[in-house]
Each structure stands twice: as structure tokens, then as C-alpha cells.
Amino acid sequence: MRNSSRIVIFSVGFSLLTALVLHLSSGNYIFIPRESSPVNRTAAGVKETDTRIARLVRTSGVVEPGNVEVQILFMNPLNSSKENSLVFRLSFNTLNVDLKNYDITKNAIFEDSRGKKITSGFKWKETHNLGYRHIMGILTVSDPGEQKAIPAGKIKWIKLILNGIPNISKREFRWKLIS
């Protein structure tokens, strides 16, 4: 058999096999809503399994005309960062609200069970932007007054408030930290 015939057999066989494997590993469209539940209190830097991610997510608003759905993932229990700040991953999804000029660092407020309220010093890093309708990014909170990290393990709950996002002018996201 000529080498060229072998090349052909290999090419066709490889393509068919790839198609078969990809098909068998694919599935129909199924969506199961995530459930919210309290967050286990863990020190910053401790890794959790991926199945916990859904429990850390808080959602406000829905994707409908004029409204914005905001989802926040409380990252600290998953975050191995040494900075020890509180880290949130946010995603904004909307049909028609232009979020281009929305400055999250000026509209965010952090509160916790100790009565601490932080209104400035937020850092925002955009990680994904699709035409100002679908935005993702990381919001970092540290206490500018104390110049040190917010202590993990001594707080019963934390709250992040976002103001000025269309349809729901004040959105509160609360995480209860249980032992």
C-alpha cells in the first residue's frame, strides 16, 4: 500500500473517531438552577471544591428589558491570594442597559457584622466585556482606614451593596458565614 493511501485512511479514520468521541461526550441542553445556602466560614486561602461555587453565588435582578442581572461570587474561600482582601467576582448581564459609564468603585458599599462600613478603596478589574451588556470582573475590598486586611473568621456575615444599577437602585448581597 502506498504511503499516500495510508495518509488518507488515517485522515478519514481520525476524523470519524473525533466526531464520534465528541458526539458521545456531548449532551442535550439542560439547565438546573443553582441553590443558595450559607457559606462555610473558612480562612482566606483555603480551597473548596468546585461544587461549593454555586453556594457562594448571590443574584439580584433578572435579564429583561431595562433591568440588569447582577451575580456575585464570594471568592475568598476559594482564593489562594496572600493579600487577604475580600474578593468578589461579579457578572452583569442585561438586554439593553448600557453599563459603559457605570463606575462600580464609586457605587459599592461593604458592611459586616462588626458594624464596619466601607465606602471607598474598592478596586475593580474587568476580566470580560462584551459590548457593555455582559461584563465580568473582580472587585477587591480592603479597609483603607486600617491599612490592613479585613480579618477572616471573626465575622458572622458580610454584605455588599451596589447602588445605581437600573431597575433596582439598591441591591444588597449578603453572605452568612457559619462555622
Place this chain on the structure above:
Amino acid sequence: MKKQGKKDLITVNSVTDTSRRIPIIALLPCLSLVSASLFIYQVTLTRVFSPMLRYHFVFLVTSMAIFGLGIGGYIAYRLAGRKRKTASALRLPEWLMILAASYILSFSLIYKLPFLDFYVVYSIIAALPFLAGGVFISMVFKIFSGQSYKLYFADLLGAGIGSVTVVFFINQWGIVNTVLIAIGFTVISSLVLSFYMLDKKEMVVPISIAVILGVAGIYQPGIRQFEERFTGYFTSPLTSLSTFRSANAAHSLLDWNWDAYSRTDLIKTGTFRQSRIVSIDGGSNSEMIRFDGDLSKVSWLKQDLNYLPFETGSNRKTLLIGPGGGKDILLAILAGSRDIQAVEINNGSVRMAEKYASYNGGIYNRKEVTLHVQDGRNFVKQAPAGSYDLIYLAQVMTDAAETVGFALAENFIYTKEAVKDYWNALNDQGRLAFILHDEKDMTRLLLTIQESLADMGISEEQFRKRLILVNRRMPGSSPQTINMPLLMVRKSPFTPMETAEIFQEIKSGRHTPIYIPYVTGEKFWTNLKQFRDAAKKLKFTQRLNFTPTTDDRPYFFDFESSINTSLLIILAGVILIALLLFKPAFRKTALKRSPYYFIGLGLAFMLVEIPLIQKFTLFLGHPTRSFIVVLIALLSGGGAGSLAGGWKRFHLNRKYLPLILVSLFAPVVFILINTVINNWQIKSLELRVLVSFGLLFPLGFFMGMPFPHGIKTLNLVKKENAVPLMWGINGTMSVGGSVLAVIISMKIGFSFSIGAGALIYLMLFLFMPLYEKKWGPVL
């Protein structure tokens, strides 16, 4: 078949690795089938990418994929440059088997891999079959360069067959079966060529592969399951499904259908409890309301701002453009309309509504409703004057990469000429109502209507007395934010009493009036003027483009003043790769001028073809129909022209007459079709198709001649080795030409694109870069 006369046989062993003889009568159908299969795959790719990606990126990815054809020419050139032939050198039928394999691999990866947020990878995967196809076709052109007219005829005929059949295949049998048919065409061609070029023992391989692929294709339950599991789409972050998913909103994909125009999904959600969402190509949504025939159960719809146009006058006869899932029809029925003309361009939405008639009360089949599946603008053009009380368009948007593949689709419903047509179709008290998206499209449409009415002798002051602008109430959003506003214009001016009543209606619905004559004052116009003055002071690239749209430049949703970045990326990519790859064309083959001839042809052909497809949509009433008719006419004309291209009377010393004929015919055809569209009302579709064919076939006839003439000339001067390169340059520049055509059409108009194409043909005629100066008489 081996007993063919010598005249019909072409000896190939002097220039290829094969020692067999292929009769031209067998080669030409094979070439046609391969060309058809590539065309079918190109359109299928556009359909597959449309729900997954944004439409500009669909254009980018498919353009870069087709670019693979040109690179295939380069590969063929490099392979031909190898001095020693080895047993691993692939022969023509083997390249076709590679092509078949690449269809399977490319399609499976795109369809089944989770969404890749890296479009270069999609471009590369999609380009695989075009690479293999490009190698095959350019090798054929090189080996049989003496028969270039016949080959080009077969090539164009195949593309023509592909353009007709792909729509039928997708509509009848779906996307995956269409790809299987493309594979089938390739495998059949391979078997035919194998019969002439391979030993009997070697035939076992292609026959076995053909049997395996045939058996896999016959198992239809498996094919349907394969098609259902569209992982690339299900995981794309750009779809309505993704929006619901990220909102953590319970939803399910109830049903879907796919045709050559779009993919239509029916989504059940918890967010829209009283309705289901009909989603076209993953993004353009409309509602399907639950309705059992009892109007009192849907009376809540009267609170919707969308209902206001129905409350402001008679609704005896209404025209709804783009009713989608049927909500607009329900509004008209609620308002007591007894004659509803529903014009929907997407047949998939209608099929979905009819399939779920028990849910929506058989909305399209009610006695008040007459359904027309066609382009709304075309329907209005054919409507008798003074017919309607209300013409209603709720967020009608063509946000899709059309089956045209090469061209961004655009409709003609927001142009100045469209406003004139609507105006003509309205009776004296008739209203024209638009539900829009935001401030941008509201501003642009306002300026477009204003300018259009000014052309009809209605001054700005008179226009203000006819206009109602209302913003939608959105809890929590600031009053300054414009959300899905209503823009309504009445043919006769509103009276102060009427607007006072409308104002009360708006207030009771808690919506925000933006402008109501005699009520809200003139602040809106002052603000608009200030906004326009401020916009002029911005840098050009920061400005938004609110210039009124026309039928010559109908890209309503293109708000960018500068050129779209993704289009520039493709153009720059094409030029860069062409410069890198095809350097040898200018150097090693000692051809200094000839490459410019093929560059010019590639650019000019597409600069003429793309605006014609767009423009004929307006005449023929549906983009898919325009796509088929224009391509068949141009390609069959081109095929016939390529057969006649060698006629000596076309040669005038070193000039080639068809070039100047195209440069004259193209603008003439464009002017003629504009004249026909603007002045004639041809109701018969058959006659419109016939007129289109009559206009385009002669143009195609002459457009089909210059390319094979160039190849034939290279053959005559013994430059066959340069043929794959020239074929590649031409293919590459076709992609460049298509991008350029879209850029020119978007920014200055279709007529300029046609003009640019005609100018290039004229320059090619005048300077005739095909012939090198040192060559003596060629023909």
C-alpha cells in the same frame, strides 16, 4: 469510457505523478461537485456560526475560512515545486478524500466543542476543508490549464448548483445532513477520479471509505441526535440561553428548528411567566403569549407601551411587520382590528407559532390574520396607496449574518425611501409606529423620518405636530435613560385635544412622554440640537453615526463613524497574508505584472457581486431568494461566458474586451434595478425573478470570461507552474474584495462599491497587466 477519442483526452503524466488519462467529460462534473460541496459547506458554516457568534464575527470567521482556498493554491504551488515525487505525494482523488475527512473534522470540532472565546481557532478549524479544496482545484487548474475555460465553467456551475441546493438541503434535511451531502459530493468525485488514476488494488481504499461514510450517513436517528447536541451553541455566552443561565433563571429549550435563514428556538422561562420566547439565531427575541381565545385573559397587555399605537386611532386595517412569536398580532386583535396583514421574514418563527398553536391560540391562523412570509419593505412597496390605518414595527432587526455568507445582511425597513413607502401605504389618518431599542436607534430613525418627510414637502414644524415619542417605564431606572421607546408619526397632524388625551393615557400607564405636541414643550428639540452640535465637536472616531439611512446605504444599526474594527482586521489580515504567501508570484515565476491582473479580478468581482445581492433583496422580497437568484444568474452567466471566453473577437491586440463590457454593464444593471424598484410595481414573483435573471445573466456572462482567459494565457506562454499561485491570489483577493465591498457599502453606499468594481475592470482593460511587456504576441 476509456475509449474516448483523443480530442477529449488530456495527458497528464508529463506534469503530475499520475500516468493515467482523465477524460475531460469525467473531470468537469467532479470539479463541479467539489465546487458545489465547498459552497454548501461555506453556507452551512455561516448558519452554524450565526447563533453562536455576533454577526460581525460570523463574517470574520467565515471570510478567514474561505481565505483557506487561496492558501490551498499556495500549498499546491509548493507541492508542485518538489522535484522528486514520492509515494506519499497525494494524488487528486486522495486530496478529495482528505477534503471529505476535513469536512467531518472541521464540522465536528465547531459543532461539538464547548464555545471557544478565541475566534482565530474557529477560523483555522473552519478553514481546513477550504485548504484541501483549494489545493485540489488549483492543482486541476494547473494540470489542465489549457482547458481553463471549461474548468472555470465547471467551477462556476458547481458553485451555482451549490447556491441553489444548499437552501433546499438545509430546509428539508437540516444542517448535519447538508454537510453529509457535501461530503457525499466529494466522495463521489473521488471515486470517479480514482477509477481513472488508481490501480485496481488501490481502489479498495476509496470504496471502503465511501461505504463506511454511506452507512454512517444513512443512520438518521443518530444524525438527528448529533444535530440536537449543539454544544458550541449551548455553551456560547452570547445567546439568550446564556442570558437566562447566568441569571440563574429556570428555563428550558422546548423546541428548535433550523432553516437556511435562521435557527429558531422556543424557550420556556420562569421570568416571562405568561409567555414563551421565540429566539432567532440565539439573540433576536419575540414573545409568544399564552392565549386561549378569551381576550379578557390577555387584557393585561393593554398596560404595555406597545399597545399605545393601537389606542390612538382606528385599527380597521393594520400592517404588522415582524410579528415573530405573535404578540403584536394579539395586540392588534385586542384593539379590535379585523384585517391584520402580518409580514414575517423568518419562516422559522411562523412554523414555531403554528406548531404551538394550542399554546398561542393559533395566532397566525385566525380569520383576521393574513400571513405573508417575506421582507416587510417589499410588501409595503407592493401595497396599494392609502390602505392602512396603522403600520406597526416592534423592534424589527436583522441581526444576523445572512446565508449570503460573504455579506453582512441588511434590510431596508428604516431607510428614507422606506418611510416614503409607509407614508404612501397609510390612509389620511394612518399612523406609523416603531418600538425601538434605545436612544441611538430612536435618534437615527427620528432624523431619517424627518428628512424623508422634508423631501415630501413636510416642514420640520409640520413634522413636530405629527410626532409622538414616549419612553417606557422601567422601575428603578433614571428618567433620562431611554428604554425601548415608542416613536409614532401620524399622516395628519394631531390636534391639541388628541394629544391631551394621549398624554393622559401615557401618564395612566406610568410611561414617560419624551415629546407630545402642544403638551411637553419644545425642550426635546432644543436638547436634540444641542446633542447634534456637541457630537460634531467630538473626534471623528468617537462620534456616533446618526446620518439618515437610504436604500443605497441601509445599514441602520451601524452607529460607528469609523470603520468597524473586525472588518479592518480581516482586510489587514488578508493583505498581510497575501503579501507573505504570494511573494513568489512576483519573484520566482518572473511574472512582474500578471499577478496584478488576478488581484484586480478577485477584488472587482466581489465589489460588484455583494451590493447586487443586497440590492436585489429589495426587489425579490427575501434575502434567501435574492441570494439564490443573483448567484444562479451570475454564476450560470459566468459559466456560459467562460465557455465563450476564448472567442477571438473578444481580443483586440493586447486588450480583452469583456473587461470593458463588465465595467459598463455593472453600473447599468445597478441603475436599471434601482429604476425598476423605484418606479414599477411588479406583483408577480415569477416576473420579478425573470427580470432579475434578464438583468444579471448578461453581466455574469462577461464577468465569467477574464479569469479563465488569464489562466489560458499563462498556459500559452508556458507558465503553468504559476497557475496555482494566481488561483490562490485571486481567491485571497476575493475575500479582500468582499470585505472591501461591505466597508464601502456601509460607509458610502452600494453604488460606490459597484462603481469601484467597475473602475477596476476598466483599469484592467486599459492597462492589461496580464501580459508581461517582454512577451511577444500571445494569441
